[in-house]
Amino acid sequence: MSSLIDQAVAERVLARALANGGRFAEVFAERRLGQTLAIDERRIESVQAGAEEGAGVRVVEGSTTYFAHVDGLDPADLERAAEEAAGALRAERTESRPLQARETTPLPIERRPEDVPAERKAELLRELDERARAKGGEIAQLSASYAEARREITVANSDGLFGGDDRTRVRIGVQAVARRDGTVETGAETLGAHRGFELLEDDPGRIAEQAAAKALTLLDAVPAPSGSMPVVVGGGFGGVLFHEMTGHGLEADHIQKGASVYVGRLGERIAEPLLNAYDDGRLPGEWGSDAIDDEGQPTQKTQVIEDGRLASYLYDHLTAERDGVASTGNGRRESFRHLPIPRMTNTYIAPGDASPEAIIAEVDRGFYAVSFGGGQVDPATGDFVFGVSEGYLIENGEVTSPCRGATLIGNCLEALAAIDAVGDDFFMKTGICGKGGQKVPVGTGQGHVRVRAMTVGGTER
Amino acid sequence: MTELSAVARRAVEAATDAGAGDAEAYVSREGGRQVRVHGGEVESLTAATQSGVGIRAWSGHRVGYAYGTDLSDTGVAAIAARAAEAAAVADEDEFAAPPRPAEIEAVPGLSDPSIAEWETARVADLALTVERTALASDPRLVGVEVTVYADTDERVAIASSAGVAGEYQASSAYAYLSALAEGEGARETGIGFGLARGPRGLDPEAIGAEGAQRALAMIGAGKPASRSCPVVLDETVAASFAGLIGGGLSAKAVQRGRSPFAGRLEEEVASAAFALHDDGRDPHGPASAPFDAEGVPRRRTALIEGGRLRSHLHDTYTANREGVASTGSAARQGYRSLPSASTSNLIVAPGELSLDGLLARAGDGIYVTDVAGLHSGVNPVTGVFSVGASGRIIRDGELAEPVREFTIAGELVAMLGAVGAAGAEPRWVPFGGSVSTPPLLIAEMAISGS
Numbered sequence: 001m002s003s004l005i006d007q008a009v010a011e012r013v014l015a016r017a018l019a020n021g022g023r024f025a026e027v028f029a030e031r032r033l034g035q036t037l038a039i040d041e042r043r044i045e046s047v048q049a050g051a052e053e054g055a056g057v058r059v060v061e062g063s064t065t066y067f068a069h070v071d072g073l074d075p076a077d078l079e080r081a082a083e084e085a086a087g088a089l090r091a092e093r094t095e096s097r098p099l100q101a102r103e104t105t106p107l108p109i110e111r112r113p114e115d116v117p118a119e120r121k122a123e124l125l126r127e128l129d130e131r132a133r134a135k136g137g138e139i140a141q142l143s144a145s146y147a148e149a150r151r152e153i154t155v156a157n158s159d160g161l162f163g164g165d166d167r168t169r170v171r172i173g174v175q176a177v178a179r180r181d182g183t184v185e186t187g188a189e190t191l192g193a194h195r196g197f198e199l200l201e202d203d204p205g206r207i208a209e210q211a212a213a214k215a216l217t218l219l220d221a222v223p224a225p226s227g228s229m230p231v232v233v234g235g236g237f238g239g240v241l242f243h244e245m246t247g248h249g250l251e252a253d254h255i256q257k258g259a260s261v262y263v264g265r266l267g268e269r270i271a272e273p274l275l276n277a278y279d280d281g282r283l284p285g286e287w288g289s290d291a292i293d294d295e296g297q298p299t300q301k302t303q304v305i306e307d308g309r310l311a312s313y314l315y316d317h318l319t320a321e322r323d324g325v326a327s328t329g330n331g332r333r334e335s336f337r338h339l340p341i342p343r344m345t346n347t348y349i350a351p352g353d354a355s356p357e358a359i360i361a362e363v364d365r366g367f368y369a370v371s372f373g374g375g376q377v378d379p380a381t382g383d384f385v386f387g388v389s390e391g392y393l394i395e396n397g398e399v400t401s402p403c404r405g406a407t408l409i410g411n412c413l414e415a416l417a418a419i420d421a422v423g424d425d426f427f428m429k430t431g432i433c434g435k436g437g438q439k440v441p442v443g444t445g446q447g448h449v450r451v452r453a454m455t456v457g458g459t460e461r
Numbered sequence: 462m463t464e465l466s467a468v469a470r471r472a473v474e475a476a477t478d479a480g481a482g483d484a485e486a487y488v489s490r491e492g493g494r495q496v497r498v499h500g501g502e503v504e505s506l507t508a509a510t511q512s513g514v515g516i517r518a519w520s521g522h523r524v525g526y527a528y529g530t531d532l533s534d535t536g537v538a539a540i541a542a543r544a545a546e547a548a549a550v551a552d553e554d555e556f557a558a559p560p561r562p563a564e565i566e567a568v569p570g571l572s573d574p575s576i577a578e579w580e581t582a583r584v585a586d587l588a589l590t591v592e593r594t595a596l597a598s599d600p601r602l603v604g605v606e607v608t609v610y611a612d613t614d615e616r617v618a619i620a621s622s623a624g625v626a627g628e629y630q631a632s633s634a635y636a637y638l639s640a641l642a643e644g645e646g647a648r649e650t651g652i653g654f655g656l657a658r659g660p661r662g663l664d665p666e667a668i669g670a671e672g673a674q675r676a677l678a679m680i681g682a683g684k685p686a687s688r689s690c691p692v693v694l695d696e697t698v699a700a701s702f703a704g705l706i707g708g709g710l711s712a713k714a715v716q717r718g719r720s721p722f723a724g725r726l727e728e729e730v731a732s733a734a735f736a737l738h739d740d741g742r743d744p745h746g747p748a749s750a751p752f753d754a755e756g757v758p759r760r761r762t763a764l765i766e767g768g769r770l771r772s773h774l775h776d777t778y779t780a781n782r783e784g785v786a787s788t789g790s791a792a793r794q795g796y797r798s799l800p801s802a803s804t805s806n807l808i809v810a811p812g813e814l815s816l817d818g819l820l821a822r823a824g825d826g827i828y829v830t831d832v833a834g835l836h837s838g839v840n841p842v843t844g845v846f847s848v849g850a851s852g853r854i855i856r857d858g859e860l861a862e863p864v865r866e867f868t869i870a871g872e873l874v875a876m877l878g879a880v881g882a883a884g885a886e887p888r889w890v891p892f893g894g895s896v897s898t899p900p901l902l903i904a905e906m907a908i909s910g911s
Contacts, residue, residue, distance in 0.1 A: 045552065
């Protein structure tokens with residue numbers, strides 16, 4: 001893998017960054033290439049190609065990080081960034097350690113998406129459109145999108161680290177609108193991976209059918225119930241529940257500011273012993289995987305809940321330094337225009353041994369949340385909320401009517417402790433996670449999970 | 462001609478040279494800084510410059526787009542070539558055509574010189590003052606999770622082969638904090654914020670005090686009982702809902718059948734107490750500019766008046782499709798994105814009642830001061846929503862104990878029909894876009910709690 005900047009240039013930039021002092025300096029260079037297109041009203045539109053490159057330089061002194069970013073990767077651009085970053089510092093020059101080039105093997109890409117003609121991608125979207133509309137005349141609108149993104153990065157720091165990565169992600173999404181008389185419903189589905197175009201060789205059209213089926217199912221929906229009841233959460237994207245409820249609260253920046261309900265609870269029992277959960281940036285081909293994080297640290301598998309006990313927080317370089325531990329490879333940034341912060345990669349509840357059928361059969365009256373539109377948490381208070389995009393009533397142990405307009409709401413610690421069953425039907429789904437104004441790709445996963453009691457906020461009167 | 466307009470002109474030529482029938486270039490250059498403080502110290506200081514170009518190419522009625530950061534001659538030529546190539550992949554759309562040039566009138570006062578005048582140490586001090594004010598307000602205010610000051614000064618130039626040409630500069634500055642209060646065994650958060658065109662327009666003490674007050678007010682919050690009752694939305698919550706309504710008023714969403722306002726022009730969609738307009742030239746509006754993202758002059762557009770839906774928001778494409786004039790509502794997320802019909806400054810008309818008057822009118826209900834989960838809890842196509850909320854009980858027309866962990870649910874158009882009164886004191890809020898709104902009284906909403 002070739003580097004975006006020469007070692008000699010990186011050394012010069014780091015020296016420049018430390019010219020006015022600082023205990024740590026880093027240069028992060030990036031080239032971003034992307035292509036997106038969409039189909040809507042049966043027409044291919046919004047065909048876009050992007051090419052951006054630039055670098056961010058940070059210098060850390062005391063408890064302050066000085067950061068500057070510029071467009072362009074010429075040595076002069078990088079030195080300008082270093083000068084800007086160091087500009088506010090007034091201490092004695094410090095020295096960087098000699099750089100040691102570190103070899104990284106990027107995740108394998110079998111078929112580079114940029115080598116696939118755009119017409120082929122347009123054809124794929126037409127297929128998605130056809131497949132969804134074939135589900136019936138009640139599909140009134142269909143839009144689908146294709147996106148590929150390549151991020152080449154090079155990172156060098158004053159601890160002597162010099163490495164890089166080359167990441168390619170491909171994702172398609174489908175949104176279907178179904179209409180019957182005055183009733184309108186929507187259904188959405190996505191498929192994505194840290195892989196090349198090979199991701200789309202195995203019948204991608206199925207997600208169009210799934211999106212259409214969701215919208216059609218909801219045409220028969222009743223208003224969602226309100227109140228506290230047992231909730232069974234579906235596999236895959238259901239894992240967003242754990243991502244929001246627990247994952248964010250384990251990010252070390254929240255912990256160190258006292259803005260997390262998990263502060264001081266390492267080693268404590270916070271869930272039933274049946275619960276084991278991980279953050280794993282190394283899952284092959286997964287959407288949230290990378291070979292190294294955005295600080296050059298190899299990604300890793302971190303167990304965060306072990307038999308119901310809180311096992312680890314998630315660290316980037318600075319938060320790890322502060323706690324005197326090693327980074328867990330969770331330092332991520334949206335682009336060279338952002339500072340790295342502790343972020344999840346692929347976060348999941350490990351498979352349990354219950355069958356999804358049995359988990360549901362034990363519920364007398366409850367709610368079955370198959371899929372979410374997304375969720376949000378305030379890590380400081382632990383209050384969370386999830387919008388359910390596909391949900392059903394559970395009555396006498398059976399899944400009955402589909403429901404519209406349901407939201408799940410609760411508090412992290414209570415809801416986590418209330419998980420009393422974990423299914424064996426594990427799989428992963430893709431998500432885009434926002435934090436501090438930065439969006440990064442994350443994976444979420446689990447089998448079916450049951451929460452003893454949770455508040456469902458619906459529109460039923 | 463400035464350097465930026467020259468880049469735009471060159472990009473248009475490069476695109477037509479590359480085979481585009483028509484072309485448009487949008488070039489932006491912005492400088493900005495951000496200060497984050499924590500515990501009385503500066504946590505990070507960011508200095509940023511960024512620039513880029515987005516080129517839209519028309520080949521007959523096919524449109525392609527490409528963007529990039531390389532503004533050199535060869536860089537721009539490469540981007541232009543990719544835009545022309547992209548157009549060949551798109552399908553024909555008879556309404557796709559470049560906007561016609563029109564007289565552009567400047568909007569004065571968009572760029573505040575105090576951004577350049579205030580050195581970084583001074584704006585860092587502003588952020589530290591925000592934090593200090595919050596921490597000093599009450600012993601139960603135990604910390605501030607984050608305090609941020611940020612500003613940007615941006616120059617935008619646009620040019621097209623149809624003769625569109627324009628340039629402007631606009632600045633903005635904001636500060637916010639998330640304060641932490643503790644009491645009765647729980648931790649509460651509160652947001653305070655301010656926005657202006659430059660740091661001199663921000664009041665750090667007021668921002669810090671707001672965050673503290675919002676966090677402190679939540680101490681001891683319990684879950685309200687499920688019920689249907691009157692609800693008063695504070696300005697921040699009203700703004701979030703106004704933003705959702707604005708999204709549904711985009712003609713793109715309407716024409717594609719993905720809006721609760723589709724097919725309802727001139728119909729009754731709100732109570733007479735709710736009036737809404739969009740004004741891309743409002744002197745106080747954070748999103749104001751002389752022209753929109755495709756060079757069409759910004760203007761004022763009445764959206765909902767007398768309870769009736771008066772207009773949707775159009776860009777050139779959606780206007781062509783309906784045979785009307787663009788409302789100057791093309792917007793983009795910077796040079797990376799194609800223009801699309803959207804809100805600029807969305808303004809909810811103020812009414813006559815003070816907040817106390819609204820609470821008195823509500824009688825018994827809930828005052829909602831925060832909502833969560835808007836991006837997942839609202840169906841923008843149908844308008845059906847159920848979102849997490851927190852706030853205070855209203856009892857006998859006065860604010861009583863705090864409540865949290867409940868949802869408010871309903872349907873956007875029905876909610877507009879239930880607006881009982883708008884408050885007299887509007888505020889600019891950066892949630893849901895750029896919105897000015899007073900608090901709103903909703904006659905009835907479904908609350909789901911315990």
